[in-house]
Amino acid sequence: MPKLKAYFIYDRDYFTETTIRNREEEAEKHHVYLHIWKRKELENYLIVPSAIARFIHNNRSDLSCLEIESIVEREIDKICDEMKQDTWDCILDVLMKERDNLHKEISSIRKKYQPKFDEEWNDKTKKLSIVGGKQLFNTLSDKMKLSLNVSFSDKQIASELAINEIS
Numbered sequence: 001m002p003k004l005k006a007y008f009i010y011d012r013d014y015f016t017e018t019t020i021r022n023r024e025e026e027a028e029k030h031h032v033y034l035h036i037w038k039r040k041e042l043e044n045y046l047i048v049p050s051a052i053a054r055f056i057h058n059n060r061s062d063l064s065c066l067e068i069e070s071i072v073e074r075e076i077d078k079i080c081d082e083m084k085q086d087t088w089d090c091i092l093d094v095l096m097k098e099r100d101n102l103h104k105e106i107s108s109i110r111k112k113y114q115p116k117f118d119e120e121w122n123d124k125t126k127k128l129s130i131v132g133g134k135q136l137f138n139t140l141s142d143k144m145k146l147s148l149n150v151s152f153s154d155k156q157i158a159s160e161l162a163i164n165e166i167s
Contacts, residue, residue, distance in 0.1 A: 007033040011041045014094040043133030049073045051160040056150045079139050
């Protein structure tokens, strides 16, 4: 009889590197295959302005793909700016629960980790990895519906992705 193999795929959420290492070690002990996304959620992989622009262009051809991509990128930046404080608060919540931080004041945790967060937030690729992907994706779709009269789903954008846009 073939052995049953267990596979688990987790959103990264705001797990710390320590938590991820512990989960990987625990999974290995139990012969479980574990994969944790590099980005917060699966939807973070769908925030690809060129793919979103192509989808919108195919459903509204009065604007060029480049014009639409520019609109999409600006809207992503605006939405991310609106989500920044909530993102940092969620990260802080997780950091406060880490064993190493249990008895530390929030101000010392903030002082230690805020520079890393700011550095990642200022790098567009990293920012799009840590912001809530589901919320960003859904908000972007809603805003594109209002401004360009085209909304989209995760399946539609996933189908639009080119191989070189998947990372």
